[in-house]
Structure formats: structure tokens, C-alpha cells
Amino acid sequence: MVADRSPAVMLDKVAKIFPGKAAPALDDLSVTIEPGQFVAVIGKSGAGKTTLLRCLSRAAVVTRGAIRFDQIDLAALRGAALRAHRTRVGMIYQQFNLVRRLPVVDNVLIGRLGRLTGWSRWGALARHFDREQRAIALRCLDHVGLVDRVWQRTDTLSGGEQQRVAIAKILAQEPTVVLADEPVASLDLSNGRLIMQTLRRVASAVGITVIATLHHVELAKSYADRILGLKEGRLVFDGTPSQLSDAALFEIFGEFVTEPAGRPEADCLGELARS
Amino acid sequence: MSTAFTSIHAGPVPPVPAKASVAGRTMLATLALAVVFGLAARVVELRPLELLRDIGNVGVFLRGYLHPSFGNVGEYAWQCVVTLCIALWGTVLALLVSVPLGLLGARNLSPHPLVYFAARRIMDVLRAVNEFVFALMFVTAVGLGPFAGMLALGIHTGGILGKLLSETIEAVDPGQVEGVAAVGAGRLQVIAFGVVPQVLPNFLSYVWLRFESDIRSASVIGMVGGGGIGFYLWDTIRSFKDGEAATVIMLIVAMVMCIDVVSARVRRAAI
Numbered sequence: 001m002v003a004d005r006s007p008a009v010m011l012d013k014v015a016k017i018f019p020g021k022a023a024p025a026l027d028d029l030s031v032t033i034e035p036g037q038f039v040a041v042i043g044k045s046g047a048g049k050t051t052l053l054r055c056l057s058r059a060a061v062v063t064r065g066a067i068r069f070d071q072i073d074l075a076a077l078r079g080a081a082l083r084a085h086r087t088r089v090g091m092i093y094q095q096f097n098l099v100r101r102l103p104v105v106d107n108v109l110i111g112r113l114g115r116l117t118g119w120s121r122w123g124a125l126a127r128h129f130d131r132e133q134r135a136i137a138l139r140c141l142d143h144v145g146l147v148d149r150v151w152q153r154t155d156t157l158s159g160g161e162q163q164r165v166a167i168a169k170i171l172a173q174e175p176t177v178v179l180a181d182e183p184v185a186s187l188d189l190s191n192g193r194l195i196m197q198t199l200r201r202v203a204s205a206v207g208i209t210v211i212a213t214l215h216h217v218e219l220a221k222s223y224a225d226r227i228l229g230l231k232e233g234r235l236v237f238d239g240t241p242s243q244l245s246d247a248a249l250f251e252i253f254g255e256f257v258t259e260p261a262g263r264p265e266a267d268c269l270g271e272l273a274r275s
Numbered sequence: 276m277s278t279a280f281t282s283i284h285a286g287p288v289p290p291v292p293a294k295a296s297v298a299g300r301t302m303l304a305t306l307a308l309a310v311v312f313g314l315a316a317r318v319v320e321l322r323p324l325e326l327l328r329d330i331g332n333v334g335v336f337l338r339g340y341l342h343p344s345f346g347n348v349g350e351y352a353w354q355c356v357v358t359l360c361i362a363l364w365g366t367v368l369a370l371l372v373s374v375p376l377g378l379l380g381a382r383n384l385s386p387h388p389l390v391y392f393a394a395r396r397i398m399d400v401l402r403a404v405n406e407f408v409f410a411l412m413f414v415t416a417v418g419l420g421p422f423a424g425m426l427a428l429g430i431h432t433g434g435i436l437g438k439l440l441s442e443t444i445e446a447v448d449p450g451q452v453e454g455v456a457a458v459g460a461g462r463l464q465v466i467a468f469g470v471v472p473q474v475l476p477n478f479l480s481y482v483w484l485r486f487e488s489d490i491r492s493a494s495v496i497g498m499v500g501g502g503g504i505g506f507y508l509w510d511t512i513r514s515f516k517d518g519e520a521a522t523v524i525m526l527i528v529a530m531v532m533c534i535d536v537v538s539a540r541v542r543r544a545a546i
Binding site: 057059083084085086087088089090091093095096097098099100101102106110111112113114121124125126127166169173 | 448450451453454455456457458459460461463464467468469472473476
């Protein structure tokens with residue numbers, strides 16, 4: 001599986017203002033993400049992380065400025081072109097967003113929907129997929145180690161397993177950019193690490209761009225090539241994990257990160273990493 | 276007994292904000308309800324004492340029913356089968372009517388607010404007009420008989436099921452729908468994968484419930500020429516053939532009881 005080349009993702013003075021809100025959710029954000037980078041976006045709740053991902057997936061449209069995937073301006077996308085953009089962008093959600101009543105294999109096959117052409121589009125409406133599509137789905141499931149769960153109803157799986165199904169769905173979808181919105185926030189630490197490792201492994205294997213929002217600084221540091229720090233919709237940090245100093249963290253999180261309550265978890269992570 | 280919590284449980288009660296009194300509102304509501312029910316009693320000529328005084332007349336009337344006559348029982352039994360068939364195809368028609376209307380009348384799926392509005396209003400009309408009124412209309416269109424009854428039941432039930440379907444669709448988990456739309460799926464694909472699996476169990480349960488209810492409706496729709504056992508019910512009661520009427524009523528009761536038993540089993544098996 002080799003993906004199409006990832007586009008360079010360019011944000012040019014992007015602002016997003018929601019109607020009725022005085023403060024912009026995103027404010028004068030300019031950044032270029034090179035193809036194949038694994039980028040973590042960190043920041044407090046309400047800093048604009050989710051809004052940023054929603055603008056990149058074109059679930060939301062920017063108020064000012066422009067987002068370009070290579071030369072394509074997302075604001076101009078309509079109808080079939082917009083659906084094609086969504087096919088090229090793989091989404092991972094905090095709540096997995098899998099169809100809970102369907103068997104695992106169908107959720108992976110959903111990843112193929114945007115890739116079907118001709119008659120197979122109609123067959124899919126009756127949940128019929130040809131041998132080739134099914135084979136792809138099974139290989140993707142095998143890649144995340146869940147091939148033995150193929151016929152099980154998706155909501156009988158644990159949270160960590162469901163997120164791995166979501167990754168298998170992405171593999172079936174063959175996107176060029178993966179956007180992950182708090183992919184591990186509803187998982188425990190060890191499952192969170194497993195998901196991050198899987199994402200990292202997949203991204204490196206096919207060389208695609210991953211942009212993930214994370215509120216766990218330690219996870220961001222251990223898996224990302226590049227970290228963007230958002231505060232009140234503005235970019236206040238852009239650098240490698242090793243450049244993320246305590247001063248930079250203070251700038252992003254304010255006094256929050258220095259609270260003792262935040263410490264034990266970070267220690268746990270350290271222990272996990274050592275073990 | 277003193278526990279570690281005593282220091283929390285003891286001590287002064289903290290001051291709390293004043294709670295708004297609802298006594299006045301409760302009194303007003305009670306009074307309003309009493310007036311409404313009192314007026315309604317006058318309108319329906321509620322006279323329980325007369326019922327007690329003349330209860331004997333009902334006994335006289337019922338005595339005729341103690342001797343059912345089984346001369347035409349074969350014909351009546353056949354009309355029960357006709358009744359079931361009316362309900363069966365009425366439900367099929369109801370599905371054909373309700374699925375498109377329900378999809379277009381769900382706010383989160385409708386392609387345009389005008390389409391949503393139109394679908395909702397059509398369903399309102401279908402529900403508001405009683406199946407008997409539809410039966411009278413269809414009798415003039417396709418003549419007396421079960422076909423008219425089946426059309427009437429199907430159209431009316433279609434409106435009800437359509438409304439239930441659209442409301443079930445509006446209550447789906449949007450995250451699961453978003454998960455399908457996010458891969459670039461088309462509108463029909465989003466419905467087939469994101470919506471149908473979520474609404475199907477509830478919708479099938481509604482369909483089954485309406486099928487049971489349609490059997491009861493079909494057993495009387497013959498009164499207005501819609502075919503089935505209802506015609507004989509009407510005919511025997513109106514012409515004071517008490518023995519015959521008793522047989523017809525017994526058959527209807529037996530049929531409905533059988534359906535209830537079967538229905539309970541189907542539900543258990545399906546769940």
C-alpha cells in the first residue's frame with residue numbers, strides 16, 4: 001500500500017469566527033505542513049484545536065485567509081470535488097464514530113465507499129462489496145491485528161479496539177492526509193500509546209501526513225515530528241519536541257500545567273515508556 | 276455514633292438561595308383542569324346514574340347473543356382470512372408510502388427545507404384523515420371490496436409510519452453519520468451505512484405494531500364497504516340477527532387473540 005503523494009498543507013493568515021462569538025476561534029494562523037510530517041497540535045480546551053481540524057477537513061469554512069492542499073483552495077470545493085477532498089482526508093475521532101450496529105468488516109468497508117466506481121457504487125447501497133474490496137478490508141484489519149474480530153458487532157469491541165478499527169478504515173480509505181481529533185482522549189494510557197504507535201507506524205509505512213490534536217504533552221513529545229501550540233486561536237509555538245521547553249509549555253497552557261494534579265499522569269507515562 | 280464524617284454532617288446549615296414557590300401555579304392548574312373536565316362532561320352528556328338505572332336493558336340485548344348460530348361460520352371464517360390479507364397488503368403499501376416520506380421529512384436528511392415542509396404536511400394529512408374516510412373515498416374510486424379497504428389502511432398507516440420514521444431518523448447519533456460522510460460517501464451511501472443500521476430495529480418494531488393495529492382496523496373497515504369481516508359485523512347487528520352477530524364477534528375476538536399470541540412470539544424471537 002503506497003498512498004498518493006501527500007499534499008503540502010498551507011494555512012495562510014487563517015481566521016475562523018463563529019457567529020455570535022466575539023473572540024475568534026482561530027486568529028491569523030499561518031503555517032505550512034510538509035508532506036509526510038507527523039504533527040501534534042497541543043493547547044488547552046477551547047484553544048481552537050478542533051476548529052483547526054474541522055477547517056482542514058472542510059467540515060467548516062474559514063472566515064478569512066485560505067487553506068490550500070497543494071494548490072487547491074478548500075473554500076472553493078463544492079459537491080463532487082468536496083467529496084473527493086473528504087476521500088483524500090482520513091478522519092480519526094475521539095469517539096471513534098464507527099457505525100456501532102454494523103459488523104467490524106462493514107466499518108472498514110465504509111472506508112472504501114469514496115473509492116468505488118461504476119456498478120459497485122450501487123451494489124454497496126445494499127451492503128454488497130465485491131471480492132477485491134473485501135480482500136482489501138481484511139488486509140487492513142489484519143494490519144491492526146483485529147482480523148479475528150471481523151464478524152463481530154462493532155459496539156461489542158473495547159474502546160482501544162474500536163479505535164484500531166477506525167485506523168483500519170483509514171487504511172482502506174487510502175487518504176493522503178490523516179486528521180486525528182483527540183484520538184486517545186477516551187482511552188486509557190496503554191491503549192492510547194498503542195493507538196499512537198499504530199498511527200505512527202502506518203504513517204511512516206505509507207509516508208502520509210498526520211495532524212493530531214492531543215492534550216497529552218508527553219504523547220505529543222514522544223510521537224510527533226513537529227508540535228504546534230495553540231492558545232486562544234493563535235499559534236504560540238511551532239517546533240520540534242526537543243524545542244518544547246517548560247517556558248514554551250507555560251506560554252501554551254498558562255498555570256495549568258504546573259498544577260500538581262497534572263503530574264502523576266505524566267509520571268505514569270514516564271514509567272510506561274521505561275518499562 | 277461518631278464517624279469521620281461527623282465534622283461534615285454537624286455544624287451550621289449553610290444559607291441557600293430562596294426557592295421559588297409553585298403553590299399558586301399548582302392551584303391555578305388544578306382549577307383550570309377541573310373546569311376543562313367539567314365542561315367536557317356536560318358535552319358528552321355524562322350521566323352515570325342513568326347507566327346504573329337502565330343496566331337491565333343491556334342484559335336484555337345481550338341475551339340474544341347467548342345463542343350463537345353457526346350456519347354461516349364458514350363464510351365468516353373466510354372473511355377473517357380476507358381481513359388478515361387486507362392488513363398484510365395494507366402494511367406493504369404503508370411501507371412504500373412511509374419510507375420516502377419519512378426520509379424526506381427528517382430534518383437532518385431532507386435535501387431542502389421546502390421538501391421537508393411538504394413531506395411533513397403530506398404525512399399530517401394522511402394521519403389526520405381517518406382510514407374510514409379514506410375507505411369511503413376509495414370505494415367510490417375502485418368499488419366496494421377488500422382492495423378499497425387495503426388502499427385506505429395503507430395510505431393512513433403510511434402517514435403514521437412516515438412520521439415515526441422521520442422522528443427516529445432525527446434522533447440518530449450524528450457522530451456515526453459523520454463517520455460515514457467523512458470518507459467522501461455520497462448522500463445515498465451515507466443513508467445506507469450511517470442511518471439505516473441505526474433506525475432499522477426501531478422502525479421494524481413500529482411496523483409490526485402498526486400491522487397488529489391494522490388487523491383490528493381491517494376487521495371493521497368492511498362497515499363502510501372496505502371488505503373483510505366488518506361487513507357481516509355491521510349487517511348482522513343492524514338487522515338484529517343476534518346469534519349471527521355473536522358468532523362474528525367471537526371470530527374477531529379469537530382472531531385478535533391469536534395475533535397477539537403470535538406477535539408476542541415473533542417479538543421474542545426477533546429480539
